[in-house]
Every structure is written in structure tokens, then in C-alpha cells.
Amino acid sequence: MSKGITSRAENYSQWYNELVVKADLADNSVVRGCMVIKPYGYAIWEKMQAQLDKMFKETGHVNAYFPLFIPKSFFSREASHVEGFAKECAVVTHYRLKNSSDGKGIVVDSDARLEEELIVRPTSETIIWNTYKDWIQSYRDLPILINQWANVVRWEMRTRLFLRTAEFLWQEGHTAHADKEEALAETVKMINVYADFLEKYMAVPVIKGRKTEKERFAGALDTYSIEALMQDGKALQAGTSHFLGQNFAKAFDVKFATRQGTLDYVWATSWGVSTRLMGALIMAHSDDNGLVLPPKLAPIHVVIVPIYQKTEQLAQLAETILPLKKELESKGWTVKFDDRDTVKPGFKFAEHELKGIPVRIAIGPRDMENGTVEIARRDTLEKKVYPMNEAVERVTCLMDEIQENIFRKAKEFRKANTRQTDSYDEFKEMLEKGGFIMAHWDGTGETEERIKEETKATIRCLPLDASEETGKCLLTGKPSQRRVLFARSY
RNA sequence: CGGGAUGUAGCGCAGUCCGGUUAGCGUAUCUGCUUUGGGAGCAGAGGGUCGCAGGUUCGAAUCCUGCCAUCCCGACCA
Numbered sequence: 001m002s003k004g005i006t007s008r009a010e011n012y013s014q015w016y017n018e019l020v021v022k023a024d025l026a027d028n029s030v031v032r033g034c035m036v037i038k039p040y041g042y043a044i045w046e047k048m049q050a051q052l053d054k055m056f057k058e059t060g061h062v063n064a065y066f067p068l069f070i071p072k073s074f075f076s077r078e079a080s081h082v083e084g085f086a087k088e089c090a091v092v093t094h095y096r097l098k099n100s101s102d103g104k105g106i107v108v109d110s111d112a113r114l115e116e117e118l119i120v121r122p123t124s125e126t127i128i129w130n131t132y133k134d135w136i137q138s139y140r141d142l143p144i145l146i147n148q149w150a151n152v153v154r155w156e157m158r159t160r161l162f163l164r165t166a167e168f169l170w171q172e173g174h175t176a177h178a179d180k181e182e183a184l185a186e187t188v189k190m191i192n193v194y195a196d197f198l199e200k201y202m203a204v205p206v207i208k209g210r211k212t213e214k215e216r217f218a219g220a221l222d223t224y225s226i227e228a229l230m231q232d233g234k235a236l237q238a239g240t241s242h243f244l245g246q247n248f249a250k251a252f253d254v255k256f257a258t259r260q261g262t263l264d265y266v267w268a269t270s271w272g273v274s275t276r277l278m279g280a281l282i283m284a285h286s287d288d289n290g291l292v293l294p295p296k297l298a299p300i301h302v303v304i305v306p307i308y309q310k311t312e313q314l315a316q317l318a319e320t321i322l323p324l325k326k327e328l329e330s331k332g333w334t335v336k337f338d339d340r341d342t343v344k345p346g347f348k349f350a351e352h353e354l355k356g357i358p359v360r361i362a363i364g365p366r367d368m369e370n371g372t373v374e375i376a377r378r379d380t381l382e383k384k385v386y387p388m389n390e391a392v393e394r395v396t397c398l399m400d401e402i403q404e405n406i407f408r409k410a411k412e413f414r415k416a417n418t419r420q421t422d423s424y425d426e427f428k429e430m431l432e433k434g435g436f437i438m439a440h441w442d443g444t445g446e447t448e449e450r451i452k453e454e455t456k457a458t459i460r461c462l463p464l465d466a467s468e469e470t471g472k473c474l475l476t477g478k479p480s481q482r483r484v485l486f487a488r489s490y
Numbered sequence: 491c492g493g494g495a496u497g498u499a500g501c502g503c504a505g506u507c508c509g510g511u512u513a514g515c516g517u518a519u520c521u522g523c524u525u526u527g528g529g530a531g532c533a534g535a536g537g538g539u540c541g542c543a544g545g546u547u548c549g550a551a552u553c554c555u556g557c558c559a560u561c562c563c564g565a566c567c568a
Contacts, residue, residue, distance in 0.1 A: 088566080158564095220568080344525080
């Protein structure tokens with residue numbers, strides 16, 4: 001917990017430790033890249049979860065839960081889906097252990113081999129569509145609008161805390177519709193829900209857009225994503241919503257009787273966000289003093305630090321602090337009275353800043369004399385003294401101000417780091433500075449691939465709000481109708 | 491899976507080249523006193539399979555062999 005923390009992603013580890021640590025599974029030579037989310041980190045995730053869940057329900061969705069294990073055969077039904085995930089699946093082959101014959105430990109019981117291997121879900125499309133098959137006979141059974149909160153496992157070759165761990169927490173929505181238009185509308189609706197969540201709650205501005213064919217979800221006809229820019233200039237895909245067409249319905253033979261009396265395959269969507277959003281939150285707002293949390297997602301809104309010399313004085317201060325705490329709580333704020341006598345005030349200040357608590361109130365003998373409090377805001381680190389009777393009102397105003405201010409700062413940062421170019425050489429120079437680059441592209445996978453190979457930049461998305469503009473492809477000079485969003489990404 | 495580096499106290503490290511007292515430092519922890527409006531000071535104490543397994547040697551954290559793990563760069567990444 002030393003100073004010199006930086007908001008650059010490479011150096012996050014010091015205060016990442018407040019939220020999450022890499023799981024210590026060193027004795028196991030196989031499991032790697034798993035994380036332990038500590039209580040404070042998990043509290044932030046719970047806040048995010050609660051808000052997202054509310055938004056899903058407001059848009060007509062309900063929660064359900066499907067199994068962790070998926071029979072291997074389910075995967076072979078949708079060809080491109082398995083191709084996308086096959087290389088990163090954990091496979092269960094046995095169901096029992098026994099004492100080893102030499103008496104030295106435990107071994108897998110080779111008699112307990114499963115007839116068909118089970119796959120630990122990397123995503124749940126296959127098992128859900130296998131289930132939906134039994135639930136859908138008629139157009140009257142549609143739409144099905146289900147969300148699941150779960151963990152998934154993807155055996156990534158290289159992991160990074162929050163951004164890409166072997167096991168992560170997420171939600172996945174899986175919907176079934178009677179017609180294409182409705183499914184398409186659902187896909188767009190959910191990418192908008194995600195964008196609202198990031199901008200209004202996480203205070204992280206995003207670009208909504210469609211993925212190129214290469215970057216598309218395995219098995220999808222169209223993938224929408226939201227792309228956020230981190231403080232180190234790299235892009236982060238923060239959420240996706242997929243239009244699956246009839247691919248999964250065909251793979252799992254999910255037909256329904258239409259209103260017209262014919263049989264048709266069901267139209268599908270899926271959409272998800274994960275604990276990666278925590279990474280986004282951290283990397284978008286943090287500064288050298290640690291985390292900066294938007295008030296709407298902070299587990300603790302206000303911390304009150306008493307300043308005193310003798311324990312009698314603490315009791316006296318508590319007489320003022322406890323009513324203030326109660327009043328703040330009655331306004332809906334979560335308040336922590338940090339009355340620990342084991343650390344000094346300066347230590348508490350630093351610690352709460354590290355944790356990103358939006359507002360700090362300090363009360364000491366000086367304030368008792370003058371009837372004042374000192375209020376400090378985390379985003380600007382500004383401290384001011386106010387009359388005691390204005391404290392509650394001031395805190396309430398500050399919450400809105402902080403929420404707005406960090407969103408505005410993030411937007412300004414993105415604006416300052418979004419560039420436009422028509423020259424490939426300039427494009428390469430710009431990439432070194434980081435940030436988003438708007439450029440023309442001829443629409444082919446070959447060009448996309450070549451640019452990626454030569455520059456490590458990928459097409460993050462084809463922004464939904466891009467205006468028509470004729471131009472020439474950055475690389476090939478072929479005609480293009482609008483600019484697309486390039487960046488180096490996580 | 492390729493290239494590079496690393497593994498020594500909870501955390502961060504020195505010591506390894508060139509084998510040789512009881513393996514050391516910072517920090518954290520515990521005790522006492524003084525402190526307390528921005529990460530306290532002094533004194534004392536506890537804490538180690540030196541990644542694992544073999545080998546060489548009178549003697550191994552140090553040399554040799556094998557294995558394991560971690561990190562970085564690639565490959566990979568809805």
C-alpha cells in the first residue's frame with residue numbers, strides 16, 4: 001500500500017489486491033488463472049449485479065439456472081460454435097477418486113470413467129437450447145426471455161485478473177422469438193441496456209457498434225458490442241449482444257407451430273457481461289491514490305473519521321457522529337464510522353482513498369468547538385469545511401457531482417484520445433499513442449487480418465452512429481462508405 | 491506450445507557467478523512507552539521444507555540433472 005500507484009494497467013497489482021487476488025493453486029499443476037474476489041471487490045460486483053438485474057427485469061426478463069456440466073455431444077451440433085470454443089474447454093472424464101495402491105495419496109479411479117465426457121460450460125447456449133426444445137411447441141410459448149447469473153470456465157492460454165481469468169462470473173441472457181424482427185430488436189435492446197448501465201452507473205462512456213465477421217461470436221449472425229477506452233489507451237470490449245438467427249434452433253431442432261399453422265425454426269439472441277466490468281471500472285477511473293468509484297456503485301458512500309487523542313474524546317465525538325450517520329443513512333447513503341483506535345487518521349484517509357469511497361467526513365475537537373465538519377471528495381481530493389447543519393445536504397449534492405464529474409472526465413479523456421486518419425503511416429504513429437482511431441476500411445476480412453498482423457490493432461466495431469462518408473480504405477485504397485473504430489485492445 | 495526471466499518469512503527483496511559461522515534486509519505481525527487534523531517514533535519479540543525430487547561434496551540457498559510453478563513477449567482470446 002505504498003504511494004506511486006499509477007492508473008496504468010500494468011501497475012494495477014498493488015491495489016488490485018484490495019479487491020482480488022490470483023488464486024494460489026500452485027500445488028495443482030493444471031488450474032491456473034483463477035481469481036479470489038475479496039469481500040470489498042465482491043461488494044462492488046454485488047452492486048453491479050443488483051442494478052443490472054433490475055434493468056433486465058424492467059425489460060421483461062426473468063432469471064433461471066442451468067447446469068454447469070454439458071455433455072460433449074451437445075457441442076458437436078453447432079459447427080462454428082464448437083470451433084470457437086473447443087480449444088478452451090475443461091473436460092470432466094471421471095467421477096471418483098480412490099486411495100492410491102501405494103497408500104501415498106489420492107488418485108483418479110480409472111474404473112470411474114464417464115461414458116460421455118462432460119464439458120464445464122464456457123457459455124450455455126448449447127445446454128439451454130437443448131432445454132428450450134422441450135419448452136417450445138407453439139408461437140404461444142414465445143418469446144422466452146431468460147437470464148442466468150453463473151460462472152463459466154474458459155481455458156485461456158494467458159490470463160489477466162478481471163479481464164481474462166479462467167473462471168469468471170457473468171450473466172448470460174438467452175432469448176427465443178417467433179420472428180426475426182423481434183429477435184433483432186431484442187439484440188439491440190440489450191446492447192442499449194448495457195450501454196446505459198456503463199454510462200449512467202459505471203460512468204464509463206462507450207461506443208455501441210457491430211462486430212466484423214472475424215470478431216463475431218462463434219455461431220452468431222451478428223454481434224453488437226460496447227467498447228470502452230481505458231486510461232492506458234487500450235480498448236476494452238465491455239459487453240456483447242448476439243443475434244443468433246436460427247442457427248441454434250436448427251442445431252437443436254427447436255421448431256414451433258406458427259400463427260399461420262406452419263412449422264418454423266425459432267429465432268434466438270444471447271447477451272452477456274462479466275466481472276470484466278470490474279476491470280473496466282477500475283481502469284477507467286482510478287488514479288495514483290487508488291480506486292475512484294462512482295457513487296451509484298460504491299458499497300460505502302461516506303466514511304466518517306473521528307480525530308481525537310484520548311478515548312474519552314472519541315466517546316464525546318460519537319455523540320455528534322452517530323446522529324449524523326443516522327441522518328445520512330435515512331437519505332439512503334451507506335455510511336461507515338471508522339472508529340478503529342488501532343490506526344491513525346492519516347492512515348485511514350489513505351486507506352479509504354485507496355478503496356475509492358466517494359466522500360469522507362472528518363470530525364475532530366476543532367470542529368466540535370466551531371460546529372463544523374471537514375468534507376473531502378474522492379474524485380478531486382478537494383477538502384472543505386462546512387457548518388455541521390449543512391453536512392447532509394452537502395453530501396447529497398456531492399454524490400451527484402462526483403457521479404457526473406467522473407463521467408465527464410472519462411468522456412473528455414476519450415475525446416482527447418479519439419483520432420481520425422486516412423493515411424496508414426499516420427495510423428501506425430497514432431497507435432503508439434493509444435486510443436481510438438476512426439478510419440476507412442474496405443470491408444474485407446483479408447484487410448482486417450493484415451492490419452491486425454502489421455499493427456496489432458483490431459477493428460473494435462462498426463459504430464452504430466457512424467455517419468455516411470465516402471472514403472478510401474486505409475490499406476488497400478478501395479472505396480468505403482463509413483469509418484470504423486480501430487484500437488489496440490485487451 | 492516457442493523466446494526470455496524468476497522462485498529465499500504474510501508481502502517485496504539481497505545472498506547464488508566464486509559452496510564454508512546460527513540464511514539476511516525492508517515491510518507487515520506481536521508487546522511496551524510516547525504519539526494521533528494526511529500512511530508515526532523508539533525499544534524488544536515471534537515468524538524459514540531457501541519451489542520439488544535426485545545427485546556431487548567433509549559441507550549445498552549456492553554446483554549438476556530432472557520436474558513443477560509464476561511473470562513478461564509471442565501464439566490464443568464470445
